[in-house]
Amino acid sequence: MGRGKIEIKRIENTSNRQVTYSKRKNGIIKKAKEITVLCDANVSLVIYGSSGKMYEYCSPKTNLIDMLDRYQRLSGNKLWDAKHENLQNEIDRIKKENESMQIELRHLKGEDITSLNYEELIAYEDALENGLTNIREKKASLFFIN
Amino acid sequence: MGRGKIEIKRIENTSNRQVTYSKRKNGIIKKAKEITVLCDANVSLVIYGSSGKMYEYCSPKTNLIDMLDRYQRLSGNKLWDAKHENLQNEIDRIKKENESMQIELRHLKGEDITSLNYEELIAYEDALENGLTNIREKKASLFFIN
DNA sequence: AGGGCTATGTATAATGA
DNA sequence: TTCATTATACATAGCCC
Secondary structure, three states: OOOOOOOOOOOOOHHHHHHHHHHHHHHHHHHHHHHHHHHOOEEEEEEEOOOOOEEEEEOOOOOHHHHHHHHHHHHOOOOOOHHHHHHHHHHHHHHHHHHHHHHHHHHHOOOOOOOOOHHHHHHHHHHHHHHHHHHHHHHHHHHHHO | OOOOOOOOOOOOOHHHHHHHHHHHHHHHHHHHHHHHHHHOOEEEEEEEOOOOOEEEEEOOOOOHHHHHHHHHHHHOOOOHHHHHHHHHHHHHHHHHHHHHHHHHHHHHOOOOOOOOOHHHHHHHHHHHHHHHHHHHHHHHHHHHHO
8 A cells, every 4th residue: 555565575674664563553552442442342462573672562351351251261282381380279268168167157056957967967076075175174274284 | 434434432233243153253363363474473362252152363473471471571561470469369368268267176185285275275175075065976876767 | 752734545324135 | 144246445566765
């Protein structure tokens, strides 16, 4: 476009290449913004040239992280490294631990026990009696210490 | 461009919007490829519309992960580091929750109670008695149900 | 490096099949 | 609906500052 047609191949003249880069970069960013508004689309665009300077555009309704999250889910490609997976796994593991402790705590307080069978009830009874004994011993011992 | 000028605002007609989206998406991808070749640039482009289907273009010399790594370094914006931090915060939060539940459980079992004061001991004693009452009631009720 | 200017090539909105 | 077609609007290559 412009005064002459050009082939789509690397522009050898450095300054021409630089100028064209700058112009076209702006063009692409403009197009990205337009499609965002016109079509309710989400666009994430990261672009850099040989100068190393980088430009980014991301549609307003979202952000790069969400875009990439979505990209990962839809494409199946892994972007975040193993570290993230590990962190996520750890969270899952701790959450499970957490949940079972919460259940145990509730049971010890005599809550949510309708589903417990006789053996489980006995086990909790024993645990509670045991705890009670220990607590009472400790309580009693306070009088001797002071 | 085309038969009439259009304002850059959301196209209300759904099928028009869909058609325009598709055309412009291809246009942007084409432009992205061109600037890549012409100017030796690196481009990462992720785009999706209301259909949910997602397109991605990334210049051949690189890949999304490298682009984003570079983006992080140059822009100073945290990307997966932000995500990483969020995960770490969640882990810390859950771990704290976890720990306090573990302490409570141990206390209820009469363990690690040397540091407890008299009031705390009374509170645990009450809780245990309460739990025991509930458990025993439930236990007793089993005989009536069967 | 930008910024402005055309002439020209492209992208595309509207239309029709 | 999805394709061609086509008239227009837009983007931009080559210039000059």
